Amino acid sequence: MAQGGQEVTDIHSSANQEKDSCAGCGIALQTETADKPGYIPQAALEREPVICQRCFRIKNYNDASSVTVDQDEFLRLLGSIAATKSLVVHIVDLFDFEGSLISGLQRFVGNNPVLLVVNKTDLLPKSVNLNRIRNWVQQKAKEAGLRTVDVVLCSAMRGSGFDHVLEALDEFRNGRDIYVVGATNVGKSTLINRLIRDYSDLERELTTSRYPGTTLDAVHIPLEDGKSIIDTPGIVYPSRLTELVPRRVLQSLLPEKPLKPLVYQLNERQSLFFGAIARFDFVAGAPQSFTVYSSPAMKVHRTKLERADELYAEHKGELLAPPSLAELDEIPAWTRHSLRIPRGSDTDIFISGLGWIHANSSQGAEVDVYAPKGVKVLLRDALV
Structure with a gap:
């Protein structure tokens, strides 16, 4: 996947691309369904470069919004992580824990360590003992066959517990890339944006560097040590009512x-x-x-x-x-x-x-x- 200045070249070479594909990520463009990959408003087809709404938001608003993909495509992406040297951050929604936990994640990530970040703890009644919740999560993750280096509870929306997320990243990253994986609606994009603000010191480069190269696989967010935070698309689980x-x-x-x-x-x-x-x-x-x-x-x-x-x-x-x-x-x-x-x-x-x-x-x-x-x-x- 292209990064840094190469991505700028990819973006500005749109004159050579057909208007049926996005100059930013290569996805086929469509004007019908706003919440599907490749969506572009009809009026935006006349702009140069021609980029999908997702890439437009990344470029102009530093918006790390996730794009949903089907399970087969997502599992193909997961399978590629095993060949990397990475820390895998799996974000789950505490309100929908069993629905948002990626089943079989362990067999896709190989020997890479997995940090389980449990989001939306702010939804629990204030009287709840968070240590008990953490123990519950650890037990459920173990039952699902997921080996985790740690479990961190947080609320990306409220910012609570986020210091613990950063501490865990510092402890377990060891110079690795960070792959962030999760289902849709778990708060992944909110957490990613917090990571960008608090963990990456390269905000000025995000409007170029966060474009994917030629495929809609992931968004690479550069870190100052030459590694990246890789935001993967959100997986759609039809077993979730949402x-x-x-x-x-x-x-x-x-x-x-x-x-x-x-x-x-x-x-x-x-x-x-x-x-x-x-x-x-x-x-x-x-x-x-x-x-x-x-x-x-x-x-x-x-x-x-x-x-x-x-x-x-x-x-x-x-x-x-x-x-x-x-x-x-x-x-x-x-x-x-x-x-x-x-x-x-x-x-x-x-x-x-x-x-x-x-x-x-x-x-x-x-x-x-x-x-x-x-x-x-x-x-x-x-x-x-």
Whole structure:
């Protein structure tokens, strides 16, 4: 991949390129879908050089926004890391941990050390013990077969814990490049921009040096020791609810402020609707409470199980919203997940992209979760 002055040459040679490809990264240009690679507004096709919106933002605004790629392309990029001498920084979203953890990462990175950076800790209630959260993360990473040199908790948005990220980079980099990997919507671009400001001293060069060469593989951000921070595209996991809903609905799914747990005392055969996006049925068990951890913007509606189907048919997209009735057509139909919560356990019912429901009783329960087909739904040891 070209870097430094060579990248400037690549960018300014656009006169020799066809207008159907980006002069900055070589991606095929398209004017239809703004959140897909290669997008360029129709009016911008007359500019010189002709570059996609992503490259335009990098050049003019120092915006290290990630571009999403499909899983096969992302895994090809991951596989190339094994042949490098790098520190791999894997960023995950604590709100959607199981949904954003890259499964099988270890086999792609070879012997390179992996630093696990857990973002969005600012969303947890202030009373939560962060040492307990860190231990929980370490255990989950181990179960997933991921060997980490360290686990760092932070909030890239709020800046909390970022000193610990920088300390870990200093400790484990040892003159290596830094590859930053993660799924979409985990806050990777926010963290990258913080790294640029705090870790790289070459901000004046970013408008040229952060262009990729001829392929849409990664963005190289030079460090003063001759190495680079390599920002890889965000991987799309269709098992995450946030990848399946219309963009407007994301506002209701992605919390921006600390979660406010909602406690529901339920008898068996009662249901909770999360807008018209998902449904939770307490099928059988002793009366007990369930604590919901989801975005405050997501409306939760309680009803009897015997009325749930009728309520959904009559009020989806209206009383039960989001999404709207029209937007429901863009989301896969629900699939039922039948789960048994063991006696004596401390368990969460996790729904990727929506949050989780904590079962507060140790008496056990049988529950059903209805979520769009493909969304990851599972039982896990309690996070909080």
